[in-house]
Amino acid sequence: MKKVLVLEDESSIRSFIVINLRRAGYEVVEAETGEEALEKLDHHRDTRVALLDVMLPGIDGFEVCRRIRATNPHIGIIMLTARAQEMDKVTGLMTGADDYVTKPFSPAELTARVDALMRRSGGNEANDGEIRQEPFLLNTRNRTLEKNGQRVKLTQVEYAIMKMFMENPGKALSREEILDMVWGRDYFGELKIVDVNIRRLRLKIEDNPTNPTYITTVWGYGYKWGF
Numbered sequence: 001m002k003k004v005l006v007l008e009d010e011s012s013i014r015s016f017i018v019i020n021l022r023r024a025g026y027e028v029v030e031a032e033t034g035e036e037a038l039e040k041l042d043h044h045r046d047t048r049v050a051l052l053d054v055m056l057p058g059i060d061g062f063e064v065c066r067r068i069r070a071t072n073p074h075i076g077i078i079m080l081t082a083r084a085q086e087m088d089k090v091t092g093l094m095t096g097a098d099d100y101v102t103k104p105f106s107p108a109e110l111t112a113r114v115d116a117l118m119r120r121s122g123g124n125e126a127n128d129g130e131i132r133q134e135p136f137l138l139n140t141r142n143r144t145l146e147k148n149g150q151r152v153k154l155t156q157v158e159y160a161i162m163k164m165f166m167e168n169p170g171k172a173l174s175r176e177e178i179l180d181m182v183w184g185r186d187y188f189g190e191l192k193i194v195d196v197n198i199r200r201l202r203l204k205i206e207d208n209p210t211n212p213t214y215i216t217t218v219w220g221y222g223y224k225w226g227f
């Protein structure tokens with residue numbers, strides 16, 4: 001089941017998105033307001049990706065994102081942001097979104113982003129097991145992370161970043177490499193998405209996020225999982 005929720009109050013944009021996603025083989029659930037989106041997600045618990053418009057008449061897309069994330073760490077979330085609202089992208093990612101698409105977008109761009117998230121939220125991992133690096137324990141079977149025995153709630157993207165780091169301890173990874181490994185080679189987004197996701201991940205896993213010791217910065221290059 002490849003189910004996608006589309007939250008967009010402008011009916012012409014919504015139909016454009018819905019038609020293109022259906023053409024790409026997705027089952028689509030539509031919502032016109034944030035409240036309706038939350039209600040529908042409650043009924044369609046097998047929804048794997050949600051597209052959330054930011055500017056809405058009632059609660060805005062960021063608030064919808066926050067409320068979804070409060071109970072569902074696994075669903076993929078893409079924010080639909082207006083052109084030139086550069087800050088929206090960062091705000092959206094900080095509230096728990098995995099990606100953003102700037103309007104106006106092409107059908108190809110949109111379906112590529114949805115496909116990429118869908119692949120990541122698939123959960124069909126062949127290499128069952130655990131990666132243990134004290135104080136962390138990554139369980140690749142149920143895609144969870146524990147720190148000192150306590151569960152750390154991660155989004156799918158954050159999980160993918162942690163797995164990449166823990167599989168490459170001590171290795172300096174460039175931001176381009178991280179983008180390729182986590183988002184895929186066919187992803188055509190910006191490198192900034194790497195920094196924003198790592199900033200958010202640090203808030204969850206570091207003892208002191210302002211002085212990170214697990215995910216360290218390699219200046220002018222990228223990041224390293226190292227102590």
Ligand code: CA
Binds near residue numbers: 053054055056
């Ligand atoms: Ca709107």
